[in-house]
Each structure stands twice: as structure tokens, then as C-alpha cells.
Amino acid sequence: MGKIPVKMKMVQYALSPYQQKVMPGLWKDLPGKLSHKVTENYISTTLLLGPLVGVYSYVQWYLEKEKLSHRF
8 A cells, every 4th residue: 555645735825915904993993983982081091191181391491590690
């Protein structure tokens, strides 16, 4: 008895550069999703952005004060 030759078929998949979609659900209606999340969590958003904006404005004010302090 001899060996029976087995033919294997290789299947090769290729992606066309014109048909690739990378995470299409993420980019679909992105502004609508962001506005929905912000309005849904406006208290958390305020508590996060309030101190950040306050610290940034204080730092800008302080730097301007330091720049002008040598003039007088």
C-alpha cells in the first residue's frame, strides 16, 4: 500500500485598500455621540473641566504678572 497524495488548497485573503473600514462604528456620528455623553454627564464634565480651566487661567495670569513685575 502506498501513500495517497493529499492536495491541500491554500486560501489567501487579501484586503483591498479601497474597501478597508477601520472601526466604522466609532467614527459614525461622532459629534452626536460626544454631545450626548456630555449632556448625559454634565455634572462630571463640569467638575472635571472647571478646575482645569481655573488652574490654566490662574497660571496665565501669574505668568503675565511675573513678566510685568520688573517694569515698576
